[in-house]
Amino acid sequence: xxxxxxxxxxxxxxxxxxxxxxxxxxxxxxxxxxxxxxxxxxxxxxxxxxxxxxxxxxxxxxxxxxxxxxxxxxxxxxxxxxxxxxxxxxxxxxxxxxxxxxxxxxxxxxxxxxxxxxxxxxxxxxxxxxxxxxxxxxxxxxxxxxxxxxxxxxxxxxxxxxxxxxxxxxxxxxxxxxxxxxxxxxxxxxxxxxxxxxxxxxxxxxxxxxxxxxxxxxxxxxxxxxxxxxxxxxxxxxxxxxxxxxxxxxxxxxxxxxxxxxxxxxxxxxxxxxxxxxxxxxxxxxxxxxxxxxxxxxxxxxxxxxxxxxxxxxxxxxxxxxxxxxxxxxxxxxxxxxxxxxxxxxxxxxxxxxxxxxxxxxxxxxxxxxxxxxxxxxxxxxxxxxxxxxxxxxxxxxxxxxxxxxxxxxxxxxxxxxxxxxxxxxx
Amino acid sequence: xxxxxxxxxxxxxxxxxxxxxxxxxxxxxxxxxxxxxxxxxxxxxxxxxxxxxxxxxxxxxxxxxxxxxxxxxxxxxxxxxxxxxxxxxxxxxxxxxxxxxxxxxxxxxxxxxxxxxxxxxxxxxxxxxxxxxxxxxxxxxxxxxxxxxxxxxxxxxxxxxxxxxxxxxxxxxxxxxxxxxxxxxxxxxxxxxxxxxxxxxxxxxxxxxxxxxxxxxxxxxxxxxxxxxxxxxxxxxxxxxxxxxxxxxxxxxxxxxxxxxxxxxxxxxxxxxxxxxxxxxxxxxxxxxxxxxxxxxxxxxxxxxxxxxxxxxxxxxxxxxxxxxxxxxxxxxxxxxxxxxxxxxxxxxxxxxxxxxxxxxxxxxxxxxxxxxxxxxxxxxxxxxxxxxxxxxxxxxxxxxxxxxxxxxxxxxxxxxxxxxxxxxxx
Numbered sequence: 001x002x003x004x005x006x007x008x009x010x011x012x013x014x015x016x017x018x019x020x021x022x023x024x025x026x027x028x029x030x031x032x033x034x035x036x037x038x039x040x041x042x043x044x045x046x047x048x049x050x051x052x053x054x055x056x057x058x059x060x061x062x063x064x065x066x067x068x069x070x071x072x073x074x075x076x077x078x079x080x081x082x083x084x085x086x087x088x089x090x091x092x093x094x095x096x097x098x099x100x101x102x103x104x105x106x107x108x109x110x111x112x113x114x115x116x117x118x119x120x121x122x123x124x125x126x127x128x129x130x131x132x133x134x135x136x137x138x139x140x141x142x143x144x145x146x147x148x149x150x151x152x153x154x155x156x157x158x159x160x161x162x163x164x165x166x167x168x169x170x171x172x173x174x175x176x177x178x179x180x181x182x183x184x185x186x187x188x189x190x191x192x193x194x195x196x197x198x199x200x201x202x203x204x205x206x207x208x209x210x211x212x213x214x215x216x217x218x219x220x221x222x223x224x225x226x227x228x229x230x231x232x233x234x235x236x237x238x239x240x241x242x243x244x245x246x247x248x249x250x251x252x253x254x255x256x257x258x259x260x261x262x263x264x265x266x267x268x269x270x271x272x273x274x275x276x277x278x279x280x281x282x283x284x285x286x287x288x289x290x291x292x293x294x295x296x297x298x299x300x301x302x303x304x305x306x307x308x309x310x311x312x313x314x315x316x317x318x319x320x321x322x323x324x325x326x327x328x329x330x331x332x333x334x335x336x337x338x339x340x341x342x343x344x345x346x347x348x349x350x351x352x353x354x355x356x357x358x359x360x361x362x363x364x365x366x367x368x369x370x371x372x373x374x375x376x377x378x379x380x381x382x383x384x385x386x387x388x389x390x391x392x393x394x395x396x397x398x399x400x401x402x403x404x405x406x407x408x409x410x411x412x413x414x415x416x417x418x419x420x421x422x423x424x425x426x427x
Numbered sequence: 428x429x430x431x432x433x434x435x436x437x438x439x440x441x442x443x444x445x446x447x448x449x450x451x452x453x454x455x456x457x458x459x460x461x462x463x464x465x466x467x468x469x470x471x472x473x474x475x476x477x478x479x480x481x482x483x484x485x486x487x488x489x490x491x492x493x494x495x496x497x498x499x500x501x502x503x504x505x506x507x508x509x510x511x512x513x514x515x516x517x518x519x520x521x522x523x524x525x526x527x528x529x530x531x532x533x534x535x536x537x538x539x540x541x542x543x544x545x546x547x548x549x550x551x552x553x554x555x556x557x558x559x560x561x562x563x564x565x566x567x568x569x570x571x572x573x574x575x576x577x578x579x580x581x582x583x584x585x586x587x588x589x590x591x592x593x594x595x596x597x598x599x600x601x602x603x604x605x606x607x608x609x610x611x612x613x614x615x616x617x618x619x620x621x622x623x624x625x626x627x628x629x630x631x632x633x634x635x636x637x638x639x640x641x642x643x644x645x646x647x648x649x650x651x652x653x654x655x656x657x658x659x660x661x662x663x664x665x666x667x668x669x670x671x672x673x674x675x676x677x678x679x680x681x682x683x684x685x686x687x688x689x690x691x692x693x694x695x696x697x698x699x700x701x702x703x704x705x706x707x708x709x710x711x712x713x714x715x716x717x718x719x720x721x722x723x724x725x726x727x728x729x730x731x732x733x734x735x736x737x738x739x740x741x742x743x744x745x746x747x748x749x750x751x752x753x754x755x756x757x758x759x760x761x762x763x764x765x766x767x768x769x770x771x772x773x774x775x776x777x778x779x780x781x782x783x784x785x786x787x788x789x790x791x792x793x794x795x796x797x798x799x800x801x802x803x804x805x806x807x808x809x810x811x812x813x814x815x816x817x818x819x820x821x822x823x824x825x826x827x828x829x830x831x832x833x834x835x836x837x838x839x840x841x842x843x844x845x846x847x848x849x850x851x852x853x854x
Contacts, residue, residue: 221823270710271649278822
């Protein structure tokens, strides 16, 4: 255990660097690193790692190296610019416990710009909040990893175990960025992922499946619409059946220890739709994209079968779809749920750090989302702790992260690293 | 009245030219003249008119010249390539009745190509049918106008009244092409439009309104979907309310003489939809496009009010939409219905021509669609006869026109022109 004096010095060092940390976060938010457009933000991360004397490994995701691995999700986008960046601090004489600090650089689309108070990729500070797409989810956390290392150095120390800082792509759609890091051989005694968790620790997270339903119709002139089959109308029938599946899965929550007390754990979201070509033609096609959660332990294959049966059942009730059933395809997440187990040691250290900074016990939550933690925990044998700042409106408009929370989380992360990895005076 | 001998000669001339007519129809189908892409097909039409010594007037639609006119529909596409082509035969010593032969060059989108047996813009003849997008609606009719003139010449005659052949754009979305011809001053004693009418004449046609409904939502992370407002789900609620409006309007059909015996005259079609950006974000927007019919005599302004009230009523039942009501905009057709009146004379001549060719009485129909006839009839004081061949699957896949029907329709058109305009031996 580190002394109170060291902890005080580290906290002071975080405070001292906090303005610079917020500035760096804003710089990172300025990169519109939506899917396919992450590369320049990753160049920035690589540069920041180099400035801190981390050993930088910048590599493209190679699908051939990961498609056979457990946890892989099918990707229907091109990976020509899907760069991961890993910066490693290698201790001179390692004697503590190593850690991976993992964050994702990709952000979700901003949506209609007119619904933002100020542009999504022009970061803005207003009171306690930093606004901008990706500020919360999760560029504040990514910069906090670097800021924690800065604070240790500023206080005159260096860690006595290896620290691997990973900035990955693809967290928001497949997780293949984190999987590629795993496939490349990165291992540590624990993993810390500062996702925006409202100062809490994730104990359990759900799995997620993405699928696309493509419905066909019989196009005729709109003046004769009753003789055709409207694919848009039919698509809604299928959606309603899927809402029934969502309700049934929620009804099962009592079977899942970590979710029986969660209100509506399983969320099915129709997030995109597109159909038809012409107002006066009965539409011949409609396709919509769905995100649905599954419980830890729920089999992805079985869940897919249930999804497909639900779609086919709905089709049987439709005169045209009966003979031309909709097609279900998978275009992203095939993520298992994950429960943090065999992690008393790192959770104990994090709880201590949290208590020292916040003055309260570390609260654990069952998340209704997924995170990249599953790769480390399920397929890498590494306990993966997801813990991070208060944020609001992630995936929404005027996304924002709380700066007072970020400051404390950075302190807790710094203390965690100090305790977990050990420190020695910088020579 | 022309003699049986002349009629026989004209019929024989149509037969003689029919292979060439079908070939020319196929050539015209090859142009993918969807909205915005009509110009090259119009060049082809202009060339065909010139070869027939028609005086060619090729002009762009100028919105400033038509936007104040009755019958104008708002256009939300650019008109940079919206060329009309008019070819006029001016009789040396006019003594008959003049005619406008009008057709539209624009075709609706083909939809998913994999649902076509052969590609939509590669015309194919199989048995009695010519297949291809636009073959029925209405390139066969357009070429029939030229073929009728060819037959008259081939039989050794020339008309003794002016004949104006119009190839217009924009019939499928606004009618502004026909309106521009009217604004340019073209007038005649009757109008014939060979739309694919299954060997019948339109006595009444409905009006059509296009509108777009844009629904907003509250985007949140899909894992927390119940705290957001899903714009795609909400859009469906609005659609259902609009189905109620459709039912109410259909319930009123007894008030409309020409439609009281028509099954389901008013068709409301949701023809396009688009919404959301990301499967894992609750969608913040969804917009869909609707085509709905109105009765002849039903006011467009009143119909729009009913549409808007229906949308607002639906919004009142939705917690989020109540305070953020959907937006209704108009992006195409604002077309009144039209009943063919004061047309005993041209209808009598057409009925005679039809009887001579088909051996049956000319059947009259109340169409559930609109055509450009409304401009001539309502705003130009010209009786506009819509009469044309059998076609199948217009606005659908494997659109096709019946060649035996086309041959007879061409003969009936030729006899109509001969009788209406009068003929004299070509010098």
